[in-house]
Amino acid sequence: MAALDKVFTARGSPNIALIKYWGKRDEKLVLPWNSSLSITLADDVVNTTTSIVFSKKLTEDRLFIDGKREDLKNKDIEERLWIIEKMRNDADVDAGFLVASKNNFPASSGMASSASGIATLVTAANAALGSGLSKKELSMIARQGSGSACRSIFGGIVEWHVGSRKDGSDSYAEQMFDEKYWPEIIDIIAITSSEKKKVPSRAGMRQTVETNPLFQSRAASAEKRVEKAIIAYKERDFGALAELIMADSNEMHALMMGTRPSIRYLNSASYEIMEAIEELNREAGENIAAYTFDAGPNAHIITQEEFKDEILWALKEMKGKIMETRVAGQGSGPSLLRGDSLIDLARMAPK
Amino acid sequence: MAALDKVFTARGSPNIALIKYWGKRDEKLVLPWNSSLSITLADDVVNTTTSIVFSKKLTEDRLFIDGKREDLKNKDIEERLWIIEKMRNDADVDAGFLVASKNNFPASSGMASSASGIATLVTAANAALGSGLSKKELSMIARQGSGSACRSIFGGIVEWHVGSRKDGSDSYAEQMFDEKYWPEIIDIIAITSSEKKKVPSRAGMRQTVETNPLFQSRAASAEKRVEKAIIAYKERDFGALAELIMADSNEMHALMMGTRPSIRYLNSASYEIMEAIEELNREAGENIAAYTFDAGPNAHIITQEEFKDEILWALKEMKGKIMETRVAGQGSGPSLLRGDSLIDLARMAPK
Numbered sequence: 001m002a003a004l005d006k007v008f009t010a011r012g013s014p015n016i017a018l019i020k021y022w023g024k025r026d027e028k029l030v031l032p033w034n035s036s037l038s039i040t041l042a043d044d045v046v047n048t049t050t051s052i053v054f055s056k057k058l059t060e061d062r063l064f065i066d067g068k069r070e071d072l073k074n075k076d077i078e079e080r081l082w083i084i085e086k087m088r089n090d091a092d093v094d095a096g097f098l099v100a101s102k103n104n105f106p107a108s109s110g111m112a113s114s115a116s117g118i119a120t121l122v123t124a125a126n127a128a129l130g131s132g133l134s135k136k137e138l139s140m141i142a143r144q145g146s147g148s149a150c151r152s153i154f155g156g157i158v159e160w161h162v163g164s165r166k167d168g169s170d171s172y173a174e175q176m177f178d179e180k181y182w183p184e185i186i187d188i189i190a191i192t193s194s195e196k197k198k199v200p201s202r203a204g205m206r207q208t209v210e211t212n213p214l215f216q217s218r219a220a221s222a223e224k225r226v227e228k229a230i231i232a233y234k235e236r237d238f239g240a241l242a243e244l245i246m247a248d249s250n251e252m253h254a255l256m257m258g259t260r261p262s263i264r265y266l267n268s269a270s271y272e273i274m275e276a277i278e279e280l281n282r283e284a285g286e287n288i289a290a291y292t293f294d295a296g297p298n299a300h301i302i303t304q305e306e307f308k309d310e311i312l313w314a315l316k317e318m319k320g321k322i323m324e325t326r327v328a329g330q331g332s333g334p335s336l337l338r339g340d341s342l343i344d345l346a347r348m349a350p351k
Numbered sequence: 352m353a354a355l356d357k358v359f360t361a362r363g364s365p366n367i368a369l370i371k372y373w374g375k376r377d378e379k380l381v382l383p384w385n386s387s388l389s390i391t392l393a394d395d396v397v398n399t400t401t402s403i404v405f406s407k408k409l410t411e412d413r414l415f416i417d418g419k420r421e422d423l424k425n426k427d428i429e430e431r432l433w434i435i436e437k438m439r440n441d442a443d444v445d446a447g448f449l450v451a452s453k454n455n456f457p458a459s460s461g462m463a464s465s466a467s468g469i470a471t472l473v474t475a476a477n478a479a480l481g482s483g484l485s486k487k488e489l490s491m492i493a494r495q496g497s498g499s500a501c502r503s504i505f506g507g508i509v510e511w512h513v514g515s516r517k518d519g520s521d522s523y524a525e526q527m528f529d530e531k532y533w534p535e536i537i538d539i540i541a542i543t544s545s546e547k548k549k550v551p552s553r554a555g556m557r558q559t560v561e562t563n564p565l566f567q568s569r570a571a572s573a574e575k576r577v578e579k580a581i582i583a584y585k586e587r588d589f590g591a592l593a594e595l596i597m598a599d600s601n602e603m604h605a606l607m608m609g610t611r612p613s614i615r616y617l618n619s620a621s622y623e624i625m626e627a628i629e630e631l632n633r634e635a636g637e638n639i640a641a642y643t644f645d646a647g648p649n650a651h652i653i654t655q656e657e658f659k660d661e662i663l664w665a666l667k668e669m670k671g672k673i674m675e676t677r678v679a680g681q682g683s684g685p686s687l688l689r690g691d692s693l694i695d696l697a698r699m700a701p702k
Contacts (some may be wrong), residue, residue, distance in 0.1 A: 211598075212602075213568050213569075213571065213572030213575075213602070214565040214568045214569065214572065214602065214605060214606070215568075216567075216568040217564050217565045217566075217567040217568045218564075218565065220564065221564035221565065224564075243611070246611075246613070247562075247609075247611050250608050250609050250610075250611075250613045251563075251564070251565065251609045253608060254565060254605035254606065254607075254608040254609035255565070255605065255609075256605075257601050257604060257605040257608060258598075258601050258602045258605035258606075259601075260594070260597075260598050260601075261629065262597070262601045262625070262629075264622065264625075268619040268622075271615065271619075274613070274615075278612065278613075
């Protein structure tokens with residue numbers, strides 16, 4: 001049962017893919033060519049808070065991101081927001097919505113802001129509309145808003161199953177390990193740029209699928225890595241896990257480089273970080289850390305709590321190249337906040 | 352009939368691959384996974400001069416590169432020089448050899464010094480031993496010394512046929528167009544580093560074949576590009592040729608990046624050059640130039656004579672990043688020099 005005129009707020013966080021998603025087999029349903037695996041980050045460090053209200057008083061739908069009103073007719077927005085319209089239709093609710101979303105990190109720079117944005121949005125909408133959907137169902141809706149968002153519906157280590165059905169009903173996210181299974185695993189985020197990325201992921205993926213002949217070998221390769229990474233995680237074998245993470249990050253960026261026109265998200269600081277981590281691992285005689293980069297130049301360094309200071313020290317030596325570092329543990333996925341609202345209805349609602 | 356105690360000297364030049372060779376299907380015979388296509392550069396700009404003498408007085412074989420005596424037991428040297436021992440055996444000559452080779456560009460930095468070194472060496476040895484081998488036969492011997500060297504046996508545009516026989520007898524180089532067919536095509540070489548490369552090509556290729564799952568799609572992709580590039584060259588369609596050149600360079604470096612451990616030959620100046628060329632092409636509304644990188648950070652910018660000044664100007668704007676530029680036309684392949692010897696027998700021969 002929908003609760004009209006009541007504001008629902010969810011807080012969640014981005015996930016960082018250990019085995020990457022790059023390339024869709026169905027553009028509309030957002031079905032991937034391979035399974036992927038990620039860590040949902042703790043929301044005390046990087047988070048998105050999203051509020052939604054449905055109201056008969058709203059004669060048109062409205063969206064605010066980081067305080068700025070967005071045009072719902074904008075294609076980028078429309079391709080994501082239609083899932084809320086669909087949830088509203090499915091819930092048989094006849095009311096406009098007002099959404100306000102706020103990130104505590106730079107958006108559109110490969111920090112997967114859309115993942116946390118969409119995951120919190122569908123979580124809040126589910127409550128506001130009284131839809132009563134399960135997390136698995138929410139992950140499939142989130143997926144259609146922004147592929148990797150489906151993984152941010154859960155905490156801990158999450159697999160997005162590639163699925164094989166044409167209607168996408170077996171392409172959903174699932175928690176493989178909760179955030180307490182191996183809590184020593186952390187992500188050190190090194191922000192090397194806050195620039196908006198030149199090529200949006202959606203367009204970049206399409207170019208890769210269409211123009212890169214090497215993409216033919218990607219699905220089988222990634223699928224194997226997901227399997228191996230789950231085994232490594234289960235056995236808490238960090239050396240093996242780190243190797244898989246770095247190999248897969250490099251494979252995705254290799255696929256991008258081989259795309260026409262070539263897509264290059266990494267900058268010189270990214271390459272320096274890669275070399276610094278490889279050097280640390282060589283010196284240690286084992287993998288103590290793994291770098292991974294989403295569709296952007298910011299590094300995520302997956303490591304264990306005990307090596308945190310050593311890695312932060314190495315990053316400090318690259319002064320001037322790194323704008324900011326953040327250390328994130330594992331999160332438990334989006335949660336609904338009580339009595340806490342981002343939406344100042346008096347200000348944002350129509351007069 | 353071998354001419355003992357007489358010095359034979361050949362001068363030749365490196366080639367720059369338009370469609371790249373990366374990965375062997377047979378390590379000993381140096382058989383590639385795909386055909387490749389290259390331009391042999393004019394030897395007035397970049398060249399290697401190699402002298403050889405066979406003499407009974409030489410109780411041991413000797414090799415000097417750029418004035419420095421090399422250890423023939425060194426694995427890198429041995430893997431290349433055995434072809435001269437084989438030529439000597441085949442010619443039934445019982446004498447030691449003395450070889451001196453000199454490059455007018457930095458060796459081992461992706462400038463394919465081994466290609467011009469080996470091509471001139473077998474050309475000189477063929478004369479000294481009186482072997483009477485054809486260029487096709489010489490290309491197959493050169494191939495076994497250093498794969499891409501087989502292409503430097505010819506001038507103009509050269510294809511190295513992948514072949515399918517196990518003994519390598521159909522994996523040879525062939526001139527597709529001579530240097531006069533489209534003489535406006537030039538190579539602007541931008542040297543961004545003279546450092547010796549960290550990963551030798553031979554080892555790098557092996558790592559790629561063994562560890563990079565994307566390599567499975569490489570052969571078919573390269574083979575198609577060789578065919579298309581030959582058609583584009585035949586039709587003097589620079590736009591299409593440039594697109595194939597850039598795509599293939601990026602594909603090879605993508606394969607390297609996806610290798611474990613990751614191989615990165617490009618430096619930040621390389622990436623800046625790529626961006627500058629892409630920008631020039633965008634501004635021109637057509638491809639006026641194509642960048643390509645061998646196993647190193649030095650750029651080869653393939654363009655037409657009429658755009659030379661524009662490109663040199665763009666490179667000048669990157670002052671500090673580029674150490675040197677050279678403009679090379681197309682060469683006609685190695686030639687024997689008369690009465691001109693690098694070898695100072697009195698100094699280099701044993702007392």
